[in-house]
Amino acid sequence: MNNALIADRLDAFASLLELSDANPYTVRAYRRAAETIRGAAVPVADLVRSGRVRDLRGIGPGIEARLRELVETGAIAELEELERELAPDLVGLGRYLGLTARRSVEIARALGIRTADELREAAADGRLRSVPGVGPKTEARLLEALAREDEPRPKRGLLLNRARDLVEGIAAALAQPGLALDSSVAGDVRRFRDSCEHLAVACSTQEPGPVLERFSTLPQIVALIEQDEQRAVGVTVEGVPVELVVAGPHRFGTALIRATGSAEYVAALEPLPDGTDEHAVYEALGVPWCPPELRERAFRGEPPALVELGQIRGDLHSHTTWSDGRASVEEMGRAARERGYEYLAICDHTPAVGAVTGLTPDDVRRQAEEIGAANEVLAPFRVLRGIECDILPDGRLDLPDDVLAELDWVQASVHGGQRMPRREMTARVEAALRNPHVSCLSHPKGRYIGRRPENELDLERVFEVALEEGVALEVNGLPDRLDLSGDHVREALEAGVEIVCSTDSHSVRGLGNMELAVATARRGWATAEQVVNTRRLSRIVARRSG
Numbered sequence: 113m114n115n116a117l118i119a120d121r122l123d124a125f126a127s128l129l130e131l132s133d134a135n136p137y138t139v140r141a142y143r144r145a146a147e148t149i150r151g152a153a154v155p156v157a158d159l160v161r162s163g164r165v166r167d168l169r170g171i172g173p174g175i176e177a178r179l180r181e182l183v184e185t186g187a188i189a190e191l192e193e194l195e196r197e198l199a200p201d202l203v204g205l206g207r208y209l210g211l212t213a214r215r216s217v218e219i220a221r222a223l224g225i226r227t228a229d230e231l232r233e234a235a236a237d238g239r240l241r242s243v244p245g246v247g248p249k250t251e252a253r254l255l256e257a258l259a260r261e262d263e264p265r266p267k268r269g270l271l272l273n274r275a276r277d278l279v280e281g282i283a284a285a286l287a288q289p290g291l292a293l294d295s296s297v298a299g300d301v302r303r304f305r306d307s308c309e310h311l312a313v314a315c316s317t318q319e320p321g322p323v324l325e326r327f328s329t330l331p332q333i334v335a336l337i338e339q340d341e342q343r344a345v346g347v348t349v350e351g352v353p354v355e356l357v358v359a360g361p362h363r364f365g366t367a368l369i370r371a372t373g374s375a376e377y378v379a380a381l382e383p384l385p386d387g388t389d390e391h392a393v394y395e396a397l398g399v400p401w402c403p404p405e406l407r408e409r410a411f412r413g414e415p416p417a418l419v420e421l422g423q424i425r426g427d428l429h430s431h432t433t434w435s436d437g438r439a440s441v442e443e444m445g446r447a448a449r450e451r452g453y454e455y456l457a458i459c460d461h462t463p464a465v466g467a468v469t470g471l472t473p474d475d476v477r478r479q480a481e482e483i484g485a486a487n488e489v490l491a492p493f494r495v496l497r498g499i500e501c502d503i504l505p506d507g508r509l510d511l512p513d514d515v516l517a518e519l520d521w522v523q524a525s526v527h528g529g530q531r532m533p534r535r536e537m538t539a540r541v542e543a544a545l546r547n548p549h550v551s552c553l554s555h556p557k558g559r560y561i562g563r564r565p566e567n568e569l570d571l572e573r574v575f576e577v578a579l580e581e582g583v584a585l586e587v588n589g590l591p592d593r594l595d596l597s598g599d600h601v602r603e604a605l606e607a608g609v610e611i612v613c614s615t616d617s618h619s620v621r622g623l624g625n626m627e628l629a630v631a632t633a634r635r636g637w638a639t640a641e642q643v644v645n646t647r648r649l650s651r652i653v654a655r656r657s658g
C-alpha cells in the first residue's frame with residue numbers, strides 16, 4: 113500500500129466524518145495527516161509496521177491506530193461503514209433538496225434506504241410522510257424539488273462525453289479575469305477514460321480564496337463535501353463528486369500531473385518537483401513528457417508518436433436517413449468535407465438489424481444513385497458506398513455477396529443475438545470475417561458502457577482471423593460504446609491487426625465523436641501507421657480491390 117493510497121483513504125475518512133457532523137478538529141487532524149503522508153519521502157506502511165509512524169508530524173495515537181488497521185487489513189472498518197451509510201450521492205441529493213447531511217441520513221435510516229435512487233423511489237411511492245418529522249408540507253416541498261430534477265443518472269461513472277461537458281464547463285467558468293490564471297481539465301476526463309469516476313479540474317492562482325468560493329457557487333455544484341486552502345470537492349446534482357485543485361503558478365504543472373492521475377501512474381513518478389507546467393516537471397524528473405491517455409499504469413519511458421486527430425483523413429462509418437440517421441447523404445458528406453476530410457463512407461443498416469429500417473439489395477442500388485449525385489456536388493471529396501451489414505446468428509451476412517462486391521467499404525456488425533455463448537459467438541464472427549467482401553468489424557465487443565456487458569467473444573481468435581483476412585477492427589467513437597476499448601486496441605495492435613477510428617455518426621454533429629475514437633485508440637498506444645483512415649482515399653479504395 114503506497115503513501116498516496118493511504119493518504120486518499122484518510123482524506124475519504126475525513127470527508128465522511130465531516131458529513132456525519134463529527135468534531136471539526138478531528139476532521140482537520142485527519143486531513144493534515146493525509147497531507148503529511150502524501151508528502152512523506154519514506155513508505156508510511158513500513159513506518160507503521162516498525163512502530164515509528166508517530167515520528168511523522170501530526171500523527172497521534174488515534175490516527176496511528178487507524179493506520180495500523182489500514183496497513184494490516186487493507187481497510188478501515190469504520191470508514192467502510194460510513195461509506196455504506198453516507199452514500200455521497202444520497203447526501204448530495206439531500207443537499208440539493210435543502211436537507212443537511214445529518215437529516216438526509218436520518219431520513220435514509222427511517223426509510224431503510226441507502227442511495228439517492230432509493231430516496232427518489234421512496235418519495236414517488238409516498239413513503240416520505242412515514243418518516244418522523246416529515247409533515248405534508250415538507251413532503252410536498254421535497255416532491256416538488258425532485259420533480260425539477262433531471263433524469264436520474266447512473267451513480268458510478270459518467271460517460272466520457274457527459275463528464276467532459278461537466279468539467280470543461282467548470283474549468284472555463286474558473287478561468288475568468290480575477291479568478292484563475294490558468295485552468296485545466298484533469299482527472300479521468302483528461303485521460304479519456306471510457307467511464308469517468310474521478311472528475312477533476314486544476315487551477316493556477318496566487319489567490320485560491322476567490323477560485324474556491326466561485327467553485328462552490330457554480331450551478332454545476334450543488335454542495336461542497338470537502339474544502340481546505342488548496343482543494344475542494346463538490347457534488348453535482350447526480351451526486352457525482354468533482355475535485356478542484358488550486359496551486360500557485362510555480363507549481364501548477366505539479367498539481368496538474370497529480371490531479372490528472374492515475375494514482376498508480378503518479379505514484380511511480382513521485383516525488384514530483386515543483387514546475388510551472390507539466391513539461392517543466394517532466395524535464396526536472398528526466399522523464400519524457402507522457403500524453404495523458406497513457407497515464408493509466410506506471411510508465412517512465414519514451415512514449416510512441418500516438419495518432420492525432422489531425423491525421424485522420426476520413427470517417428468510414430456513418431448513417432443517413434436511409435436507415436436511422438438524421439441527415440441526408442449529401443448533408444453528411446458536406447459536413448465531413450468541412451472537417452477537412454477526403455472521404456466519408458455511408459454505412460446504413462441492413463434489414464436484420466430489426467428496430468430500424470434496413471437497406472435491401474434494391475435500396476442499396478438506389479442509394480448508389482444518391483451517393484453518385486452527392487459526389488458530383490462535393491468532388492474532389494468522395495462519399496464512399498458502404499454498408500453496416502448485420503452478421504446473422506449463423507455467421508452469414510445479411511446481404512448477398514454480389515451486392516457487397518459492389519461496395520467501397522463493408523462494416524460487419526453483430527446486433528441481435530448478443531447473448532450467445534463464447535464458442536458460438538466467436539464462430540459467428542469468424543465466419544463473417546472470412547467473407548472476402550468484409551472490410552471492418554464494427555464495435556467488436558458489442559458493449560454499452562454501464563448498460564450491457566461485453567459480448568462473449570474470443571478476441572485473440574478474432575485478431576488471428578482478422579490478420580489472415582486483412583480485416584480491420586473498429587474503434588467506435590459513440591460515447592456509450594468506445595469499442596474496441598483502449599486495452600483491446602493495444603492487444604489488437606500487438607497482434608498486428610489494423611484499426612479504424614470511426615464515429616458511427618447518426619447526425620452531422622455525431623461526426624465530432626472522432627475525437628473520442630482517436631483518444632481511445634491513443635489509449636491503446638496506436639500510431640498513425642496502424643490506423644487505416646489516416647491514409648489517403650486512393651489507399652482506402654486500393655485496399656478493397658487488392
Ligand SMILES: [Zn+2]
Pocket residue numbers: 500525527554555
Ligand atoms: Zn452497429
Ligand SMILES: [Zn+2]
Pocket residue numbers: 429431500616
Ligand atoms: Zn452504425
